[in-house]
Amino acid sequence: MEFKCDLCGYIILEEDMCDDFFRCPVCGVDKYHFVLHKKVVVDKKVFISDDNLSINRVQAKCINCGVCSRVCKNSNGLVISNECDNCINCGKCIMNCPTGALTPKYNYREVFDIIHDRKKIVVAFTAPAVRVGLSECFGLPFGTNVEGKMVDSLRCLGFDYVFDTSFGADVTIMEEANELIERIKNNGVFPMFSSCCPSWVKYLNFKYPEMIQNLSTAKSPNAIMGVLIKNYFSNIIKVKPQDIVTVGIVPCTSKKYEASRDDLITNGLRDLDYMLTTTELSIMIKESNIDFLNLKDSKFDSIMGNGSGAGYIFGNSGGVTEALIRTLKFMLDKEDFEENDISLNCLRGGAEFRDATFNFGGLEIKVAIVYGVENVEALLKKIQNKEVFYHFVEVMTCENGCIGGSGQALLSINKLHEARDLRKNNLYKLDKIKNVRCAHHNKEVEKIYNEFKGNLLEILHTDYNVKEEIKVK
Numbered sequence: 105m106e107f108k109c110d111l112c113g114y115i116i117l118e119e120d121m122c123d124d125f126f127r128c129p130v131c132g133v134d135k136y137h138f139v140l141h142k143k144v145v146v147d148k149k150v151f152i153s154d155d156n157l158s159i160n161r162v163q164a165k166c167i168n169c170g171v172c173s174r175v176c177k178n179s180n181g182l183v184i185s186n187e188c189d190n191c192i193n194c195g196k197c198i199m200n201c202p203t204g205a206l207t208p209k210y211n212y213r214e215v216f217d218i219i220h221d222r223k224k225i226v227v228a229f230t231a232p233a234v235r236v237g238l239s240e241c242f243g244l245p246f247g248t249n250v251e252g253k254m255v256d257s258l259r260c261l262g263f264d265y266v267f268d269t270s271f272g273a274d275v276t277i278m279e280e281a282n283e284l285i286e287r288i289k290n291n292g293v294f295p296m297f298s299s300c301c302p303s304w305v306k307y308l309n310f311k312y313p314e315m316i317q318n319l320s321t322a323k324s325p326n327a328i329m330g331v332l333i334k335n336y337f338s339n340i341i342k343v344k345p346q347d348i349v350t351v352g353i354v355p356c357t358s359k360k361y362e363a364s365r366d367d368l369i370t371n372g373l374r375d376l377d378y379m380l381t382t383t384e385l386s387i388m389i390k391e392s393n394i395d396f397l398n399l400k401d402s403k404f405d406s407i408m409g410n411g412s413g414a415g416y417i418f419g420n421s422g423g424v425t426e427a428l429i430r431t432l433k434f435m436l437d438k439e440d441f442e443e444n445d446i447s448l449n450c451l452r453g454g455a456e457f458r459d460a461t462f463n464f465g466g467l468e469i470k471v472a473i474v475y476g477v478e479n480v481e482a483l484l485k486k487i488q489n490k491e492v493f494y495h496f497v498e499v500m501t502c503e504n505g506c507i508g509g510s511g512q513a514l515l516s517i518n519k520l521h522e523a524r525d526l527r528k529n530n531l532y533k534l535d536k537i538k539n540v541r542c543a544h545h546n547k548e549v550e551k552i553y554n555e556f557k558g559n560l561l562e563i564l565h566t567d568y569n570v571k572e573e574i575k576v577k
C-alpha cells in the first residue's frame with residue numbers, strides 16, 4: 105500500500121511507515137501527523153465511468169493493483185484517470201484484471217426480457233470469432249469450432265432467426281473493394297483504413313481527426329447485418345422494422361459502444377439494438393439449463409446465413425485484407441486466384457505488422473496489416489511523414505484481431521497466446537473447407553444486390569462523424 109502526503113504530494117511506501125522516526129523528506133511532517141491527517145491511498149486503477157457502455161467494475165473485488173492502468177498505458181498509450189479521458193472500450197483491462205473486478209457490461213438480461221415478452225421478432229447474428237471461442241466457456245479445447253451447437257443454442261434460447269455475421273463481412277468486402285478501386289482510379293485519399301473495429305475508429309476520431317476521411321465508409325459487418333435485417337429481411341417476413349430487435353453476438357466489448365453511435369441510425373432506427381459478448385451467450389445458455397455439449401448441430405437461417413470463407417477469416421488479423429484481395433483480384437483481373445493460391449500466406453501469421461504489394465489489372469496495390477494501438481501509432485507517424493505509402497491499411501485493436509477480443513472466454517493470462525493461436529488456425533481451416541471462399545461468389549450477397557429496392561449504397565455506408573460525442577483533449 106502507498107500513502108500520499110496531502111501537503112506536498114510525496115508518495116510514501118508502506119515500509120517507510122514502519123520506521124518510527126520517519127519524516128516526509130519533502131515537507132517534513134512526521135509519521136504520526138501524517139497518518140492522523142493525511143492517509144490517502146493512491147488510486148492506481150483505470151477510471152471507469154458509470155456510463156461506460158462496455159466495461160463494468162465491481163468495486164468490492166478491486167485490490168487497486170494498477171494492472172489495468174499499466175495495460176491500458178502500455179498497449180494503447182492511454183491514461184484513463186478521470187471522465188475527461190477517452191476510453192476506447194477495447195476491454196484489454198478486463199482480460200488482465202487479476203481479481204475479476206472488471207467485466208464486460210452485461211446486457212443479456214434485457215435481451216432475455218425482450219425474448220420472453222414475445223412482442224418483437226428477435227434476430228441474432230454471430231461474429232466469425234464466436235464459433236471458435238464459445239467452446240472454451242464449456243471446457244472444450246481452445247479454439248474448438250462449435251458453430252452448429254452455437255446456432256442450436258440460440259434457437260433454444262428463443263431467438264426467432266439466427267444469421268451469420270460472416271455474411272455481413274462479405275457485404276462489407278464488396279463495398280470496400282468498390283470503394284478502394286474508386287479511390288485508386290479517382291486519386292482519392294490514401295491509405296484507406298479499415299473501419300470494422302470500433303475501438304480503432306474511436307481512437308482515430310479523437311487522436312487524428314484530420315485522418316477521418318481515410319476510413320472506409322463501408323459499415324462494419326455487424327452494422328451491415330443490423331441495417332439489412334431491418335430494411336431488407338423485414339420486407340421478406342412482412343414485419344415492420346420497428347418490431348424487430350437486432351442482437352449481435354460478438355467477441356468484443358467495443359461493439360457495445362458501436363451500437364450506440366448516432367451515425368448508425370437508419371430511417372430513424374438503430375441498426376444495432378444489442379451486442380452480447382461470447383461470455384454473455386455462455387451465461388444465457390447456462391442460466392437456461394441448456395445442455396450445450398449435447399446439442400445437435402443446426403444450420404443458420406437462410407437469406408443472411410451464409411458467409412463465404414473470406415467472411416469467416418474476418419475474425420483474424422489479416423483476414424479483412426485477405427478477403428479484400430481475393431475480391432479485388434476478381435474485380436480487376438476478371439478471374440479468381442487458383443485453388444492452390446487462394447490462401448494468401450503472405451498476409452497471415454502472428455506478427456503485429458505485415459505488408460505486401462499486389463498487381464491486378466495493371467494497378468499496383470500496396471496493403472498493410474497492423475494490430476494493437478501502439479503499433480498503429482508507429483505506422484501513422486510513418487504515413488504522416490511520408491516514409492511509407494499504402495493504398496489500404498487494416499487496423500484491429502486486439503492482439504491477432506477479433507479472435508483475441510475481450511468478449512471471449514476470460515482465460516488465465518498465460519493461456520491467452522495458445523488460445524488465440526488455436527482460434528486463428530481453426531478459422532483458417534473453416535475457410536479452407538468452404539465451397540465458396542470469396543465474397544463476390546456468395547449467392548446470398550448477389551441476391552441482395554439484385555433484389556434490394558432502394559438505395560443500397562446509402563444504407564451500407566456511414567461517415568463516422570462521431571466527433572461530438574468524443575472528448576478531444
Ligand code: SF4
Nearest residue numbers: 166167169170172201
Ligand atoms: S486490474 Fe482489477 S483489481 Fe487491479 S486495479 Fe484494475 S480493476 Fe482493480
Ligand code: SF4
Nearest residue numbers: 176191192194195197
Ligand atoms: S477498455 Fe481499453 S481503453 Fe478503456 S480503460 Fe480498458 S484498456 Fe483502457
Ligand code: SF4
Nearest residue numbers: 301356501502506509
Ligand atoms: S479487434 Fe475486434 S474484438 Fe478487438 S476491439 Fe476491434 S472489433 Fe472488437
